Amino acid sequence: MAMLKTVLANLLQPSRTRAPADMPPVPQTYRGALVHDAGRCTACGTCAFVCAPKAISFTQVPGISVSWHFFIGQCSFCGLCEQNCPTHAISLETAVPGVMNNAAGDGLRLESIIALKPCTRCGAAHVPLPESAMGSQWSEEEKGYCPECRRWAASAKLRSAFIPAETATPAASPALEGAGHD
Numbered sequence: 001m002a003m004l005k006t007v008l009a010n011l012l013q014p015s016r017t018r019a020p021a022d023m024p025p026v027p028q029t030y031r032g033a034l035v036h037d038a039g040r041c042t043a044c045g046t047c048a049f050v051c052a053p054k055a056i057s058f059t060q061v062p063g064i065s066v067s068w069h070f071f072i073g074q075c076s077f078c079g080l081c082e083q084n085c086p087t088h089a090i091s092l093e094t095a096v097p098g099v100m101n102n103a104a105g106d107g108l109r110l111e112s113i114i115a116l117k118p119c120t121r122c123g124a125a126h127v128p129l130p131e132s133a134m135g136s137q138w139s140e141e142e143k144g145y146c147p148e149c150r151r152w153a154a155s156a157k158l159r160s161a162f163i164p165a166e167t168a169t170p171a172a173s174p175a176l177e178g179a180g181h182d
């Protein structure tokens, strides 16, 4: 009889199984689901370099795109990728990570495809820099330069700041120099 009373009492209790929604509040510094913003990513590789368990990797289709990959099964949630990403493309959110987080596929793997763009000066396919990473010293056309052409343009600007135009040799003309990334 006592056992029957216990069984009935238990049946009348609400469910005690914890659901994701029952998760207690976590501090703002909690490192949960990893989020990657492809629009800010320059495929610099820093996150993969600092990730000791190799949870981040890259693949590429030459001349077309670079893909950023993340596998949560190898992630230790150390936060180093977030801390070292120069463009703040990675963040570790307070949301539940892993299989519970089905917003992005199965929650175990993330992939971002970054399309290459032709350089507005030489035409070489390159990963475009996000607007937030470009300083105001670049013109709209220069913002579309590949890394080599940006280097050339930066050095031409520096040179013109120190060498007056009338003393510059013809070889120093920006229209001629730098072609072919020399």
Ligand code: SF4
Pocket: 040, 041, 042, 043, 044, 045, 046, 047, 048, 084, 085, 086, 087, 088, 089, 090
């Ligand atoms: S996520 Fe950040 S660190 Fe990783 S490749 Fe993109 S820009 Fe570089």
Ligand code: SF4
Pocket: 047, 050, 051, 052, 053, 054, 055, 056, 074, 075, 076, 077, 078, 079, 080, 081, 082
């Ligand atoms: S949090 Fe740490 S282990 Fe996870 S992907 Fe970033 S660097 Fe790698």
